[in-house]
Amino acid sequence: ESSSAALNDDVLGLIVFKAGIIDPLFQLASWNEDEDDPCGWTGVRCSPVSRRVTELSLVGLSLSGRIGRGLLRLAALQRLDLSHNNFSGSLHPSLSQLEELRFVDLSHNILSRTIPDEFFLQCRSLRSLSMANNVLSGEIPRSIGSCSSLVALNLSSNRLVGALPRSMLSLSSLRSLDLSNNALVGDMPMGVSRLYNLRSIRLRGNRLSGGLPDDLGGSLLLRHLDLSANLLTGELPKSMRKLSLCRHLSLASNLFTGEIPPWIGEMKSLEFLDLSGNGFSDRIPETIAKLQMLTSLDLSRNTFTGGLPDSINALGNLKILDLSDNSLIGNLPSWIFELGLSYVDLSGNAFSGRVPAVLGSVPGLKFLNLSGNSLSGSLPATVLALDRMKILDLSTNMINGSIPPEIARAVSLKELRLEKNSLTGEIPKQIGNCSSLTTLVLSQNNLIGPVPSTIANLTNLEVVDLSFNMLSGNLPKQLTDLPHLHSFNISHNLFSGDLPAGNFFNTIPPSSLSDNPDLCGSAVNRSCHTVLPKPIVLNPNTSDSSSNTSLPSENIHHKKIILSISALIAIGAATVIALGVITITILNMHVQDPPLGCHLDADPALSDEYYSNSPASDANSGKVVMFCGGDSGFGVGAHAILNKDCELGRGGFGTVYKTTLQDGRPVAIKRLTVSSLVKSQLEFERDVKMLGKLKHSNLVALEGYYWTQSLQLLIYEYVSGGNLYKFLHDCSTSNPISWQERFNIILGIARSLAYLHHMNVIHYNLKSSNILIDGSGEAKVADYGLAKLLSTLDRYVLSSKVQSALGYMAPEFACRTVKITEKCDVYGFGVLLLEIITGRQPVEYLEDDVVVLSDVVRVALEAGRVDGLVDGRLSGKFPTEEVVPIVKLGLVCTLQVPSTRPSMSEVVHILEMIRCPHEHPEEELT
Numbered sequence: 001e002s003s004s005a006a007l008n009d010d011v012l013g014l015i016v017f018k019a020g021i022i023d024p025l026f027q028l029a030s031w032n033e034d035e036d037d038p039c040g041w042t043g044v045r046c047s048p049v050s051r052r053v054t055e056l057s058l059v060g061l062s063l064s065g066r067i068g069r070g071l072l073r074l075a076a077l078q079r080l081d082l083s084h085n086n087f088s089g090s091l092h093p094s095l096s097q098l099e100e101l102r103f104v105d106l107s108h109n110i111l112s113r114t115i116p117d118e119f120f121l122q123c124r125s126l127r128s129l130s131m132a133n134n135v136l137s138g139e140i141p142r143s144i145g146s147c148s149s150l151v152a153l154n155l156s157s158n159r160l161v162g163a164l165p166r167s168m169l170s171l172s173s174l175r176s177l178d179l180s181n182n183a184l185v186g187d188m189p190m191g192v193s194r195l196y197n198l199r200s201i202r203l204r205g206n207r208l209s210g211g212l213p214d215d216l217g218g219s220l221l222l223r224h225l226d227l228s229a230n231l232l233t234g235e236l237p238k239s240m241r242k243l244s245l246c247r248h249l250s251l252a253s254n255l256f257t258g259e260i261p262p263w264i265g266e267m268k269s270l271e272f273l274d275l276s277g278n279g280f281s282d283r284i285p286e287t288i289a290k291l292q293m294l295t296s297l298d299l300s301r302n303t304f305t306g307g308l309p310d311s312i313n314a315l316g317n318l319k320i321l322d323l324s325d326n327s328l329i330g331n332l333p334s335w336i337f338e339l340g341l342s343y344v345d346l347s348g349n350a351f352s353g354r355v356p357a358v359l360g361s362v363p364g365l366k367f368l369n370l371s372g373n374s375l376s377g378s379l380p381a382t383v384l385a386l387d388r389m390k391i392l393d394l395s396t397n398m399i400n401g402s403i404p405p406e407i408a409r410a411v412s413l414k415e416l417r418l419e420k421n422s423l424t425g426e427i428p429k430q431i432g433n434c435s436s437l438t439t440l441v442l443s444q445n446n447l448i449g450p451v452p453s454t455i456a457n458l459t460n461l462e463v464v465d466l467s468f469n470m471l472s473g474n475l476p477k478q479l480t481d482l483p484h485l486h487s488f489n490i491s492h493n494l495f496s497g498d499l500p501a502g503n504f505f506n507t508i509p510p511s512s513l514s515d516n517p518d519l520c521g522s523a524v525n526r527s528c529h530t531v532l533p534k535p536i537v538l539n540p541n542t543s544d545s546s547s548n549t550s551l552p553s554e555n556i557h558h559k560k561i562i563l564s565i566s567a568l569i570a571i572g573a574a575t576v577i578a579l580g581v582i583t584i585t586i587l588n589m590h591v592q593d594p595p596l597g598c599h600l601d602a603d604p605a606l607s608d609e610y611y612s613n614s615p616a617s618d619a620n621s622g623k624v625v626m627f628c629g630g631d632s633g634f635g636v637g638a639h640a641i642l643n644k645d646c647e648l649g650r651g652g653f654g655t656v657y658k659t660t661l662q663d664g665r666p667v668a669i670k671r672l673t674v675s676s677l678v679k680s681q682l683e684f685e686r687d688v689k690m691l692g693k694l695k696h697s698n699l700v701a702l703e704g705y706y707w708t709q710s711l712q713l714l715i716y717e718y719v720s721g722g723n724l725y726k727f728l729h730d731c732s733t734s735n736p737i738s739w740q741e742r743f744n745i746i747l748g749i750a751r752s753l754a755y756l757h758h759m760n761v762i763h764y765n766l767k768s769s770n771i772l773i774d775g776s777g778e779a780k781v782a783d784y785g786l787a788k789l790l791s792t793l794d795r796y797v798l799s800s801k802v803q804s805a806l807g808y809m810a811p812e813f814a815c816r817t818v819k820i821t822e823k824c825d826v827y828g829f830g831v832l833l834l835e836i837i838t839g840r841q842p843v844e845y846l847e848d849d850v851v852v853l854s855d856v857v858r859v860a861l862e863a864g865r866v867d868g869l870v871d872g873r874l875s876g877k878f879p880t881e882e883v884v885p886i887v888k889l890g891l892v893c894t895l896q897v898p899s900t901r902p903s904m905s906e907v908v909h910i911l912e913m914i915r916c917p918h919e920h921p922e923e924e925l926t
């Protein structure tokens with residue numbers, strides 16, 4: 001009977017515990033309060049004799065909430081393991097009262113606050129307690145000394161402060177103490193030797209100071225001592241020589257001084273010795289040779305002097321040797337490389353002599369850093385032939401000769417650093433075999449010749465630095481194919497010719513290219529051709545495009561075409577463009593637009609016939625995705641969307657229809673007619689979602705999309721006022737827009753472009769038909785970023801289709817070697833600005849000539865006839881003082897060299913200044 005009552009106590013306790021916590025993954029589903037016996041429940045174990053719960057182990061079950069009183073009913077509990085959950089709150093002070101409790105692991109939770117004093121005061125038989133990796137704060141309670149049964153205590157990685165309580169010295173059963181990574185201060189108290197059972201002390205990462213206690217060596221059983229990353233000072237106490245069982249000793253990153261005492265050789269069990277980052281000085285003692293078990297020796301970042309003691313030669317088990325950043329001198333003894341080491345760092349010393357050729361006989365060597373010494377002679381072929389080597393750094397020495405072709409065998413090499421030496425000769429083409437290479441630094445040598453094209457085989461390359469050499473020739477075009485390249489410094493060489501165009505090279509910083517007098521391309525601000533072409537203009541009214549390409553000149557009145565060099569370039573470019581247009585036309589044939597018509601029901605392109613031509617499942621499988629999360633009300637399938645309202649118009653990318661959402665709100669739907677060119681669904685959706693995130697009052701918001709293989713729709717906010725082209729050029733519009741309205745429109749466009757560029761989006765397709773005017777006269781820019789959705793055609797050809805005939809296209813589109821940046825939008829904006837001010841088309845096609853607006857304006861400005869430029873429909877109603885600066889701004893934006901055009905944020909600033917000149921008296925527009 002009493003056992004069943006007790007059983008119910010256990011059931012009750014566990015159910016109460018469960019009620020207080022959150023179990024998001026239903027891990028405790030088996031805990032059913034209707035059962036009498038909890039012994040079969042997840043994580044519960046019972047004594048086979050008494051059937052009482054003796055163990056509760058709920059590790060890593062994503063449980064959260066507080067560890068409540070329920071557990072106090074489990075009177076027979078011996079083991080409690082709730083580690084790797086999200087339990088919060090403070091530690092229950094009475095938990096330790098459970099008479100049988102021996103093992104508690106609450107590590108890796110988010111327990112906070114101080115550890116209650118009572119917890120240790122009441123502690124009965126607790127042997128192991130871990131609360132590591134929580135957020136406990138405050139001091140370690142002094143009462144800890146009363147928990148005399150403790151064998152293991154781990155409070156590491158919390159936020160504990162204060163000094164180590166002296167009372168801990170009475171924990172004579174303690175074998176393992178881990179208080180590392182807290183903020184403990186003060187010194188390590190004398191009397192540690194009373195903790196004669198201690199096997200392991202870990203106090204790394206605190207702020208302990210003062211010297212080590214003299215009796216530290218009294219803990220004779222110590223095997224692991226880690227006091228690194230504290231502020232400990234003084235010399236090593238002599239008693240430590242008695243720690244002959246100690247395998248792991250780390251005193252790294254403290255303030256210890258003096259020499260390493262010769263008695264260190266008596267700590268014979270040492271396998272790991274780390275004294276790095278201290279102020280140890282003098283010579284490395286010969287007695288170190290007695291540490292026969294040593295596998296890792298780190299004495300780096302001290303001030304050791306003298307040569308390498310030959311005794312290290314005796315350390316037959318050594319795998320890792322780090323003596324970097326000391327003041328060691330002498331030749332590199334060849335025996336170092338006969339030890340079978342895998343990691344050697346001797347950098348930052350004053351070693352001299354040659355790089356030992358014997359290095360090549362160390363088959364297991366993976367890491368070798370000899371940088372920052374005074375090594376001379378040539379690079380032994382054997383060094384580079386190590387096929388397991390991952391990192392080789394011989395930089396900042398005096399090594400001469402050439403890089404041996406045996407480098408071909410370094411197939412595991414990830415980093416090769418040979419900078420700041422005196423290497424000569426060419427970069428061997430065999431480097432193309434080092435397929436693991438991510439970092440190649442050969443800067444500040446005397447290398448000559450070209451960059452071998454085999455470098456383009458190294459597809460893992462991320463960082464290449466070849467600066468300050470005498471390398472020459474053209475850069476291999478294939479470098480643009482390196483997918484991970486993010487730094488490529490070739491400055492201060494003799495490279496010539498075009499920079500590779502595309503990928504990483506589109507954004508390469510000019511500083512990485514500087515001082516190569518014959519290198520050209522926009523990144524170095526040097527044209528690859530002597531003359532940049534003027535804007536490319538095609539006459540859309542004739543089929544022979546090249547004959548209509550003209551070079552607008554200073555005198556634009558009926559000037560005949562002159563076949564100058566720039567004209568030839570322009571004609572060449574135009575021919576390319578014309579070919580592009582033809583390509584698009586062919587590609588578009590099977591996605592022909594329907595004939596113009598208002599009601600889509602009658603539109604053959606969207607009738608059932610249309611769908612029967614495309615895979616049926618395809619046409620109906622798409623789903624309308626609205627970014628705001630709401631329901632479009634279209635349901636599934638495209639019929640519902642397009643069979644509704646009316647066509648608004650057609651453009652280069654598609655046809656636009658107006659329709660209404662279920663909530664009555666109108667939207668404009670663009671059906672892309674370039675389906676065959678649209679990227680994969682994944683890329684399309686990624687790009688469209690990115691565009692959908694753009695929010696600006698002067699942008700037409702993209703609200704959603706629809707995708708199937710053969711039909712893609714973009715759902716935009718509907719803008720009621722019509723497009724700017726209509727306002728400017730449609731003669732039937734009776735009410736011309738005023739100067740103020742025009743200024744507002746220009747400013748709105750500028751602001752939206754500055755925002756787009758800030759978000760790293762290039763519009764690519766600015767023109768007045770893409771500027772919509774809303775009900776209150778505000779400009780809203782449409783069609784931004786659409787060029788990005790297409791994959792097949794590159795943007796040069798694309799832009800020729802949508803912009804060239806109209807004169808908004810920046811000249812750099814015609815020069816494939818010049819990088820296309822957001823400055824192409826600045827050009828388009830400049831043209832648009834002049835169009836808005838003058839009310840004239842950007843390009844006018846006369847019988848035997850082409851008149852380019854920016855040239856007309858430039859000539860008029862020079863002749864002082866600016867007022868005559870302003871749209872006559874304004875009947876002289878405009879502030880004269882605003883005209884000159886705004887016209888100048890338009891001309892600056894349409895400058896030929898992209899880098900000489902202002903950024904859009906500068907444009908916004910200038911426009912605001914023109915409008916309110918008095919607020920910026922100190923600044924002047926030139």
Ligand SMILES: Nc1ncnc2c1ncn2[C@@H]1O[C@H](COP(=O)(O)OP(=O)(O)OP(=O)(O)O)[C@@H](O)[C@H]1O
Pocket residue numbers: 648649650651652653654655656668670700716717718719720722723765769770772782783802
């Ligand atoms: N969100 C919208 N709200 C109202 N009308 C729109 C909207 N988007 C486009 N339109 C109208 O639909 C017509 C066609 O637009 P579309 O963008 O396809 O052509 P475009 O601007 O002439 O050429 P392109 O495709 O090269 O940008 C335009 O007259 C435009 O005014």
